[in-house]
Amino acid sequence: MVLELHIWGPAFGLPSLDAQCLAAVFYFQKSLPAGAWSLVPSSNPNVSPLGELPALRDGKTWVAGFGNIVEYLRDTSNGDHDLDRDLNESQQADSIAFSSFLESRGQPLLDLTLYVSSDNYFASTRPALADILLWPDSWFVPHLLREKAKKRSEHLGLSSLDVDTAREDKDEDVGLTAHIPKSLRKPRQTVSSLIGRNVQKNRFRLDAATADFLDPLLERLGDQKWLLGDTVSSVDCLTIGYLALLQTPQLPQAWVKEAFQKKYVKLSQWASDQTSRVLGTSHRAASPLKQQIGDRNTKSDLPWQIPPQRTSQQILYSVLESCISAMPVIGNAYKPSEISHLQGPGDLRQKKQSQLIIIQRQREVYVPVLVSTLAAVGILGVLSYKGLLLLPRPFAKPRGRDFGEAGSLLGLI
Template sequence: MVLTLHVWGPAFGLPSIDPACIAAVAYLNRTVPRDRWTLVADYDPAPSPQGELPLLVDVENKITGFTNIVFYLRENYSYNLDANLTPKQQQDRTALISFLEYTAGPLVDLYLYVSSENYGTTTSAAYTAILPWHTNYTIPPKRRDLAKSRTAHLGLSSLDVAEASEDTRGPGRGTATSEYEAAKRAAGIPSEDRPPALHMGRGKGGLLSSPLYAARFKLDALSNELLQPLADQLGTKDYVLGGDEPSSCDSLVFGYLALLRYAPVPQAWVKEAIRQKFPRIDVYIDRLRGELLQNEKISPADVWSVATGKAAASDFGMQLPWVSRQPKAFLPQFRAVVHDGILPHALQSSPTVKHGHHNASKSADSSLPSPFAINTLATVTTAVAVGLAALAVQHRSSPRDGPVIFWALRPLQPVFEGFGVESFLSALPR
């Protein structure tokens, strides 16, 4: 039976934009024969029991998450990279996986999502290359909001320039000038209202007290909390747990570090730390990319062609077994976009229930429309939007040059000449 692995689409030359998905692809590519599994670049985690990717589908079984996938393959198919580990190494493996989730996970969130500069210039563009156009309004913002919530306790919200600018007070708040000044401050460029002299103190107005430098100190500390223990664990060995072959732990380490190492972000503090302070880890990542993925640089455009059924993986000489995903109906997806992104937030919030002493046994009345009314509104809005889109496409493809709309509205006979409609239309700009 052929296994199917669903992952978020590729980015930065890697098989996915998600660390757990990269680890799952690397693990299957190392253990499962090529003709026994297929790979799907997906964007809908709804079929997953936990609503997450990676998702491994085996007939009717659906397994979510890297650790669960590794366990399932080991127990059901004997695909196991950890078969030769000693009991001590097994314990180290469990501890190292928890360590990665605790330290590397928040670092990826800060690196690719919370940092407005990295998100706006790199991460958002990467999602545009792997998602249908209508899902770009919902999936990237949701994943960014989730990353912000996971890292809120770290006190690094200053990385988000837009959020930081909303907290400013005084004249000009929310204007283009204030946002420009906030962006300059986040980039370390002195504002025009600051004295040109460089003050290195920690007091008010000092360089070391600026949000940028305070955040950079914390980011460097977080990077060291991940990289230094990994460097100590790796030592002079080829793999983090020792041995002659990579383990499942090496796959997960690669999933996290590959994003931090290869993502072409403008604020690349983790990449700089890896290259300058931990060169052995830099060599380790490159070696794992060759052993787990055969150094293949994956093109999102090629994978998109395969995923949409326009081409086959063999047409591009791909080494990973990419296949097309099952086509999904456009209307339900667009309806979900309308429901999540267009309807007012009040219509989607929990209804306010009115309780009464005399009718406590009866069903409570809600002050908001019923779910049927909301779904009806979403359906009608979707139909109208689709109709307008079709009209726009038809208008755009019209061979007539010039003011097509005004020519279409102009009557064939001057039946309204007495009301001045002809003169009104002729006065409009062409």
């Protein structure tokens, strides 16, 4: 059976706008033969019960996340599709350490670049998401992705790159200067000028975060062809996924790209060469109307498969899912977070898949139950308002006869 790799769609001339999705595509290109897999730009995490991309579908089995997908291919192919099979114990330890390093340092830097920075988000990232998302996902998914990116990168203390934060600072300044004579006030600044000022003010932190991520990679690469030796490994795939997204997009605030050009030329050239050689170039977003994926002039053909068009019922289901997920209590129970990893040999994976099926069925019940409940409450409310529904009233308790002091004396009620 042909494996299906579901990813976020193309953007910035790359096969995907997500680093782990790019890493998964790179891994598949290097480890699987042609015809053994297909690439589906679903751009919808709910396509799998795990609610995460990249997601691998092998028959009835779903695996999500780059690390879990690599582990699954290793276990199910007896090592034939394992790029780490030639690593010694020391290199395997380095692979684990560098994978953790890439996600802990590279992802926050990528979040700052594409999502937290208002200039970059509204000029580049938001339009790229609009090209790959269908309605109604295009309404709420970009906002959700940006909020997640802000939370992942908030420890860096660079939230002022966001225009909303700049507006709050601006309002505070206006309140403080309200009582200062106009002749002594500084010229009023626009939000754009505030953002530019915040970028300059935070440039030291931005450069430090960039160096904190790129310096170890440059040192590790050295004069080697790959990070861990003479052959490609999963760490190389993940590294190229992050580096490609950090240096390829044309952004208004391109501090990372400037760092590549000034200090990390060798690392930049290595990532660019591998990206164009393995992933190809000039990938275009899949238009919901034209259903065109990729570009005929790509140097490396990827096994693109057009995702099926969603029915009106699926669109309605997506809207209701979004509403349910936003609810404080029900939303947490609705998210498939009970199974975060689907890895492990044999029986353990089958057990987790069985649990996953049960959770998916429970989630599918929530929407009809919620719709039925809301419809019933609405109908009862309308009927009651129109006076067509008379609710029964409790009968008043009959009061006993009171004979005063005589009744009390005789015990009569």
